[in-house]
Amino acid sequence: xxxxxxxxxEVRDLSVHFRTxxxxxxxxxxxxxxxxxxxxxxxxxxxxxxxxxxxLALMQLIATPPGSIDAERLSFKGKDxxxxxxREMRAxxxxxxxxxxxxxxxxxxxxxxxxNQLVETICEHEPLTKRQAFAKAxxxxxxxxxxxxxxxxxxxxxxxxxxxxxxxxxxxxxxxxPKLLLADEPTTALDVTIQAQVLELLQHLQGELDMAVVLITxxxxxVAEYTHRVVVMYAGRIVEEAPVADLFAAPQHPxxxxxxxxMPPLDEDLHRLLAIPGSVPSPTEMPTGCRFxxxxxxxxxxxxxxxxxxxxxxxARAAACWRLVDYKVPA
Amino acid sequence: MIAxxxxxxxxxxPVLLLVTxxxxxLMRLIPGDPAMLIADISASxxxxxxxxxxxxxxxxxxxxxxHWYGNLLRGDLGESYLLGRSVTQAIWERLxxxxxxxxxxxxxSTTIAVTLGVIxxxxxxxxxxxFVMSFALIGVALPNFWMGLMLIILFSVHLGWLPSGGYVxxxxxxxxxxxxxxxxxxxxxxxxxxxxxxxxxxxxxxxxQQDYIRTARAKGLSKSKVVGKxxxxxxxxxxxxxxxxxxxxxxSGSLVIETVFSLPGVGKLLGSAILRRDYPVIQxxxxxxxxxxxxxxxxxxxxxxxVDPRVRx
Numbered sequence: 053x054x055x056x057x058x059x060x061x062e063v064r065d066l067s068v069h070f071r072t073x074x075x076x077x078x079x080x081x082x083x084x085x086x087x088x089x090x091x092x093x094x095x096x097x098x099x100x101x102x103x104x105x106x107x108l109a110l111m112q113l114i115a116t117p118p119g120s121i122d123a124e125r126l127s128f129k130g131k132d133x134x135x136x137x138x139r140e141m142r143a144x145x146x147x148x149x150x151x152x153x154x155x156x157x158x159x160x161x162x163x164x165x166x167x168n169q170l171v172e173t174i175c176e177h178e179p180l181t182k183r184q185a186f187a188k189a190x191x192x193x194x195x196x197x198x199x200x201x202x203x204x205x206x207x208x209x210x211x212x213x214x215x216x217x218x219x220x221x222x223x224x225x226x227x228x229x230p231k232l233l234l235a236d237e238p239t240t241a242l243d244v245t246i247q248a249q250v251l252e253l254l255q256h257l258q259g260e261l262d263m264a265v266v267l268i269t270x271x272x273x274x275v276a277e278y279t280h281r282v283v284v285m286y287a288g289r290i291v292e293e294a295p296v297a298d299l300f301a302a303p304q305h306p307x308x309x310x311x312x313x314x315m316p317p318l319d320e321d322l323h324r325l326l327a328i329p330g331s332v333p334s335p336t337e338m339p340t341g342c343r344f345x346x347x348x349x350x351x352x353x354x355x356x357x358x359x360x361x362x363x364x365x366x367x368a369r370a371a372a373c374w375r376l377v378d379y380k381v382p383a
Numbered sequence: 384m385i386a387x388x389x390x391x392x393x394x395x396x397p398v399l400l401l402v403t404x405x406x407x408x409l410m411r412l413i414p415g416d417p418a419m420l421i422a423d424i425s426a427s428x429x430x431x432x433x434x435x436x437x438x439x440x441x442x443x444x445x446x447x448x449x450h451w452y453g454n455l456l457r458g459d460l461g462e463s464y465l466l467g468r469s470v471t472q473a474i475w476e477r478l479x480x481x482x483x484x485x486x487x488x489x490x491x492s493t494t495i496a497v498t499l500g501v502i503x504x505x506x507x508x509x510x511x512x513x514f515v516m517s518f519a520l521i522g523v524a525l526p527n528f529w530m531g532l533m534l535i536i537l538f539s540v541h542l543g544w545l546p547s548g549g550y551v552x553x554x555x556x557x558x559x560x561x562x563x564x565x566x567x568x569x570x571x572x573x574x575x576x577x578x579x580x581x582x583x584x585x586x587x588x589x590x591x592q593q594d595y596i597r598t599a600r601a602k603g604l605s606k607s608k609v610v611g612k613x614x615x616x617x618x619x620x621x622x623x624x625x626x627x628x629x630x631x632x633x634x635s636g637s638l639v640i641e642t643v644f645s646l647p648g649v650g651k652l653l654g655s656a657i658l659r660r661d662y663p664v665i666q667x668x669x670x671x672x673x674x675x676x677x678x679x680x681x682x683x684x685x686x687x688x689x690v691d692p693r694v695r696x
Contacts, residue, residue: 113600146603153601158594163616163691173602208692224602 060231060264061087061110064125068102068109070335071118077335079105079119081288084362089231092258092265094279094296096272096311100332102288103268104154107234110266111151112141129231147177150225154237156218160209166193166220167205170227177228192223197253215246222253229261236268251278272315276300281368284308287332287343290362292371304371306348342374350375384688391681395674402673403455406666407448416440417464417660438464451666460670461663463656470667473652480550480648483560484640485633488568492575492629497622499576500583505610507588515580522577527636531570531643538566548645567644571636575629582625586618593617620691627683631676 068080080102087093095103108114109121112133126133128149133141153159161169170189174180180188186205193201196219209217218238225233235254239247255278258265267279275282275296282299284292284307292305303309310328330347333339339346345355354374363377364370418435435441439450454461460470496519503515539547545566551559590596591614599613638650645651649668656664688694 111601113597142603142605144603145601151601153594153598155594159598161595161599161613161617162693163620164613165692172604176603210693221598224598 058130059086060089062125062127066123068105069120079288083290085283087264090262092279094275094282095268096275097285098332101285103285104236107236146173147228148230149232150230151234152221152225152238154240156214156221159221162209165206165208170224173224173227196223214242218250233263233265294369305373306350307344395677402669403666406669410662415660420659421464460667463664464661470663474671477647477649477652480646483564484567484637487564488571492572496576496579497583500580501587503584504587519577519580522573527570527574528639528643530573531640534566534570550646567640571640583622586621590614590617623686627680630679
């Protein structure tokens with residue numbers, strides 16, 4: 053029996069394929085997760101694990117062709133995003149679901165003022181006059197902590213620093229009070245001190261506006277600090293899903309375990325950073341069996357032959373590893 | 384900005400000095416004697432010598448040059464040897480024709496080329512893209528005078544829709560003006576359309592890959608707004624740079640096209656002046672061409688700063 057509360061976002065068996073030069077590669081492979089209203093979900097994984105592709109697929113912003121999106125279910129507030137027309141989807145984008153990107157330096161259009169770009173978003177989704185929208189744009193800039201917003205609103209992106217530009221991107225994403233914000237590595241391109249400021253701002257606004265956030269990152273420190281629940285992705289698959297405290301306390305998947313071990317500890321002198329040997333397999337050369345097996349210190353024969361299913365220990369906790377199925381596999 | 388414009392206007396002076404010096408030298412290096420061409424076939428040597436004397440052609444080269452520069456400073460381009468009027472007047476009379484031709488063909492080529500380039504980029508790698516780009520290639524490959532002749536054969540000779548030549552001033556009759564200017568403007572525009580549409584397509588394809596285009600789409604904007612506003616203004620930045628060069632090609636092209644369509648323009652004036660060694664007209668015409676190039680490129684630079692806020696002078 054499914055829970056009577058419809059989750060804000062329901063993803064079932066979402067796959068994204070790309071067809072390049074006659075070859076079909078799978079960037080995201082049958083992933084499923086839910087997101088409740090006001091929840092902050094972290095998606096973690098190395099580069100190439102498909103985490104950004106998930107966000108773009110949710111926005112239906114994958115270029116088709118060469119891409120194609122399959123999903124058994126991809127519903128937002130009970131509405132199926134897959135069956136929406138282009139016009140219906142545009143009414144969702146930037147309005148109910150917003151996205152901010154990794155590169156603040158290039159994500160704003162260099163030839164329009166930031167005011168213009170904000171007003172445009174507002175007017176696209178709300179029945180306001182240009183003047184009202186402009187006033188709202190100034191308010192939004194103030195909300196995201198841009199000093200002297202009345203003056204900045206007529207600035208061009210090149211007048212602003214990276215951190216300020218990312219604040220503008222956040223203001224633009226929040227312009228229509230979305231229920232869901234997809235933040236794709238929002239601080240990766242910023243200085244460490246600015247990173248913290250931007251994340252604090254996001255956290256503050258998330259609470260204030262009660263929106264759900266999908267925070268995509270490769271930084272486990274960020275995950276620990278700012279998310280409620282975590283999905284760990286590896287090579288296009290979800291390998292583990294857990295509340296953030298559980299994940300850090302007792303990772304179930306070897307990949308998660310190694311990711312945690314590779315975090316530089318703050319409280320001791322570090323002579324050598326632990327790295328996970330090898331790299332994420334290319335989508336064209338996926339290993340059979342568990343995709344992590346070639347890099348896994350615990351890998352057994354069965355791991356190399358058959359892919360493990362997600363084993364759900366509790367509603368919030370699951371992992372895909374043979375060790376969870378059968379601890380009697382000879383060591 | 385004002386300082387920039389003034390600086391650019393001052394830069395006109397050395398350019399003009401060089402242009403006039405070059406034309407002075409070249410015309411006197413090639414064989415031909417204006418006095419012989421002015422005089423009757425039956426004229427005696429003494430009569431020719433007298434004409435030469437009148438025109439000041441017996442003076443030393445440097446004296447002639449300085450004399451001409453002196454007049455130029457007073458705004459006097461001199462008298463034509465053959466036309467019986469001042470050079471300024473001769474150019475002034477023919478200016479509307481040349482302006483009509485170049486401007487019409489400039490407007491035509493720019494609008495058509497940018498539209499075609501954008502369509503080709505948005506529909507990249509489809510049959511429409513290939514069709515548009517093949518058309519553009521034809522435009523680049525075919526010489527404009529040949530294109531002009533073909534257009535005359537088709538539209539004037541066979542279909543009889545448009546006149547094969549002549550010019551009706553805009554002030555007299557708009558439709559007559561348009562009818563006489565259309566074919567020459569098209570034949571002049573084809574090369575530009577070919578060049579510009581290919582550049583527009585390539586730039587648009589690059590711009591469509593940019594992060595800010597993804598942002599614009601993530602905001603929920605329609606494809607037409609994303610392409611027509613966010614992408615197009617960025618595409619115009621490099622395209623405008625090309626427009627300056629494009630316009631100078633139009634001016635040099637008009638020299639040939641005016642002859643093909645027997646339009647009484649500056650190009651035709653300059654062409655016949657060269658054949659008849661009408662030195663003052665040649666020099667005046669070249670100054671006109673040089674000044675218009677400088678002026679157009681100044682406009683382009685101003686436009687550039689207007690389109691791209693990152694450009695400041």
